[in-house]
Amino acid sequence: MSRPTICLCTLCGWFIFDLPGNVSWQNQFRGVTSSPAGVILTGIGIQDNFGNSVFIAPTNPRRRWDDPSYDRPQEDEFGAMRQLEVNGRHGFVFHEAWWDLLQKASHPRPVSVTRLFDICRSLPFPLLFSGLSWGHDHGGLVDIDDEHHFPWEEDRFTDSMYLEPDPVRGENPYEVPEVRVVLAEAPGRPPSPGPTISVATMPEEHGFMALPLELRSAIAIYLPTSDVLNLRLASRAFWAILDNQRFWASRFGDVSERPWLFEVWDETAAKTARDWRWLYRRTNHGSMCPGLQNRVRVWSLAQKILEILELSWAEVGVTTFPKPEPQWWTHVSGSLWEPPTDGSEPLFWGGCRLFRKHRVPIPEGLSRLSVSSVRVGDAEYLAGLKLITVAGESHQVGYWSATAIERSSEVSEIRGFKLAVGFRGIQGLQCTVRGSNTGDHLWLGSTERSPKTLRLDVDKRVTELEVGFDGCKIVSLPVCYQSPPSSPKAAGEGKNRLRNMAMWYPDVPGPSLCLNEDSFPPRNRYLGGYSPLLWTSFGGPGGAYLRHFTGLSIIWGRGVHRIDFAHYVAVPFEHRTLGCLESGPWTENIDFAVDGPGGEIIEAVEVFRHNAEETCLRLMVEEGDLAAFRVTTNRGRSCLFSKHSELPSVSEPPLRIAVAPGKAITGFYGSHRAYDFSGITKLGVISEVVGEE
Template identity: 50%
Template sequence: MSPRVCSCTLCGWVVVDAPGSVSWLNQFRGVIASTNGVILTGVGLYDDPGRGAFIAPVDPNRRWDDPTYDGTDEDQFGAMGFPPVNGRYGFIFHDACWDLLEKVFNPGPVPFPRLFDVCESLPFPLLIVDNEHHFPFEDRFSDRDYMDPDPVLCANPYEAEEAHHLLTEAPEERPSPKGPVANATAPERDSFHALPQELRSAIAIYLPTLDVLNLRLASRSFWTIFNSQQFWASRFKQKSDRSWLFESQDGAQPRDWRWLYHRTNNAHIGPSLQNRVRVWNLAQKVVAALDFQWIDSGSEPSQQQGSTQCLKVSGDLWERPSGPHHSHLDKGCLLRETYRLTIPEDLSMVSIWSIPIGEILYIAGLKFATATGDVRQIGYRTTTEQSVEISDIRGFKLAVGERGIQALQCIDQNSDTSHWLGNPEMSLKTLRLNADERINDLDIGFDGCKIVSLALSPQSSSIVRLAQDENRLRNMGMWYPEIPGPDLCLNEVSFAPREHYLDGFKPLFWTSFGGPGGAHLRRLNNFRVVLSPAGIRRIDFTYDTLELNRAFGCQMPGDLTKEIDFAIDGAGGELISAVDIFQENVSTNRGRTCFFSFHADLPSNTSFRVATAPGEAMTGFYGSQVSASTSLLCLSSRGVPFID
């Protein structure tokens, strides 16, 4: 049986070392669920990858090398998605990474029950290196090449001897900066000049370092901050940009803090401290992701499971696997509970709470309030809250990613949309929950830290109307980067699987190679199509101006792909006039054609031709990417009036 190698939940690097070795790489702790609740284990040693057993003391204060500990199989647990062993399962961390996590949470403890809920709600390893060949709304992960050791990732981030060496180095004399720049604000026009020096120093201490350095360029009053040992010492305190050098807080010996700040620049430190900086920054993101509190006032159990009379939007939900081979989940989210919240009739305000997961904000909770103080709320309350005043909700426009709901806009009785609550960037957009009738109840689905689904049950007449809408793909599909506007003709009847894309997490993406109103058609000069045996992976459009170049699809060329170029005389008035869907045959208004296929023979698929009417031109494609492995694109096209 092949060795089983898992990665640390925090740092993403492997929990394994060479046979017979004992190092920080193969010493671990587990955050596991047991009959006694969620517990933190002691330190175990993973020295037999062939067996694949994670064994650690149940007592968090014990270690595998304690003289009285025998490491029995009774202490084994299922790790990283594998089934429970001895009634226990959970997630592993390098012991060194866990020590850093405790330092970041200091002076409080790591809330490991909450950490377990978050870990169980997300793909894992949570923070390993991301594969670039995907859409921004997707979470794709790829394993590192563990056979080629990385000098930084393999260096112990906690026991860093370099930290002790640099704290005992003799500071070098550094030149003092020149005087204030010429364009700095003159004292008589500088509002900060009237403040005492002590107050200006206090202000600087609460600002990020880069902001302070920029402030010095704008205000002469802050010029002296550069020589303030008090300011530079604050850079090494909790939550500041050098807080990872926690050894600097030991002892009371005087230090040249400005020199030490320069000495600990990333270019001046070795692999161990570079890895510490990396893991420390990841740990700070964990702190932000765990900064929430569950709130529930006025909800009831959801009644929409299995109902066909509901509209639902969600991330890419996956079922909890039951077999032993489900440790490689690389996307999506897990639905744990669904609640129904009644929206007050005299509504005056809608609020959301957001939580950061990596670099993305997700909606963690919802609150509906009236002017008289009646509040209905549910979810994970965080420090990030946004609100909008609205009295009547007829629907929502949602921004969605694979892991859950990222942002929403409320739609009122006049079909006007509010500003975004949350961050909609780099996400799918959909109008599926625009019922065009007053919304009384909302079914809200959660994982362990955020909202992963929203659903409503409109009147049956609204369901029928939406199902028969000739623009139902535009309005109910999930689109990237934005919902196509009403001025763009989608030729929906040419998209055979249209009904399939009206529910569930089934992303559609599009690009306008012709630009607004066909403005870029005259500058288009080439299509390059990247093909695999499964179909089209990507189309690159090139123009006479580099800035206009764009792509349809995200998969790059590979060993089993081929590329076909089709030149277009856009400057001379040549246009795409027809596309044969499913055969990927493109025709121009000059009678030229190009067949995009990996194989020499025409496919046997039934073709559906989309042709432009007189005075119109093809200006874009939309489609779906079936999977990251085959990247099969289903093409369709759009036409807008084109003026010669």
């Protein structure tokens, strides 16, 4: 039996379907779709074909599928979510109930369907998740496996729900009958009142007591309830706040803790005398009905969407003209998706899309560089960029809002950037200026859990930027310099090409570490594009942990799942492992002890590769995957790490990396592939001078 095609709501992540013959909130939907007239919000349709998701809805947003004069014509069908265009239209579908909640949360501002459409087009459909991925867990509907995947691997998003009833997520989040019952209930017995405090009993020097109670109450209204409770413990001047009905009523305001209980402000309910403190206690999580719990979940998701929707496009002093023929341009981007050219289905499964790009000249008399940021899911990305001169002239492009995160750095010249680059876009940048290191300037944006690169640290005066965007963030950032590169670093040449041009996780290896690049055959593949390398130094800074190093353990599955390093004292986690795939009954551990305390070190590594000629992945044929490796110590001891008891048949001669006296092998680096459980597929060796004081 074939698996039925079921679409999930774009924003709440729950199924858009119900059992045949049923009409409920779960199978009534709206679409935000393309059309000859531009992006439109459809009327209300119904999804009543369980085995084949056909989406037909009126093009008039005020009409419904069950209007007497509407017969669901085929010309109103559109392709939705993962589907291809139908009738020249494609769009994103939402439960009608969810859309109503989004409008409530956005009130009094209307929801911009054009902006929402562009944002949704910027989001991928991960292969292991049935819906559109915002990068968060949809309030528990998506499993995000960060323990066994790296941040740039889209297969860390997987479904966590099944076709079974759910006591919370299957409840209508908009129409919750129990809310009217709660609002009509007689308040329960109030807590015992606090002691009456006389101003005369307080020390004269107590600052808060000098303020009128009305002003203290006004201060409390702008604070979270938890902060007010802590403030009450710290100062008796705030003891009376908890008996203040105006304070408790503020908890139900638009930007407070219970905005989702919007019925309390309906015309009839608003006229009712209310014990707001009791209502606050009555609507805590433990007292909520399932429908209200689902509303809280969906309302929280709506707030995340509205923060992105608040961004608007700004463009000052820039151009969309094509850049001149490339002379000295250097490019960095997230993993840009391009439609397939082999006729296969163009599913945007991961990475980012490029919708527009703008050239920004670096002005003379530069004074400041600013960026705006936006949080999409569990990551923060750059959304806009602004250059300001000493005279106050501004060159600005991107997405900005009054509430967007904005950061600035004082700069007079830009000679490049160090970038933090996520799979879905640019997350942060750090300026390089003449006579300084990138570390001399603050990061603008986020560096959290993202690969870093020095590829744009060109060591020449940057004259122009070309900033690329999707629907809400920066996804590419080429830089232009108008004189040829005068140093190996700027040209991406020399013995440090890999260090300077590759993307590294968690950060770029320091200059004291030798990467033995000539013994890493696939080097050229990692000098451009989006192919992060991960690395670790089990020997620690300057080899400080070598005296504590007691061995390594390789977890073999289909490939090298992980390399764990043992020390007899506690060392930071980042020095203890390379790779992240889990071990299990299907894996095998190979251990090798090293007498680090006695002076034993690893002084040579041999890497064996094989080319999987039967594979359809060209890069695996050209570069070869890791088949085995052997380590040898300064005591002549060695260990072959292989899934087989003997050396596997390999199609390439082994690569041997040995170190000179006074140096030691202190780390490894490589690439990682999780989707087929290959793990570490390429392996490089890090060495450095050790023993110097």
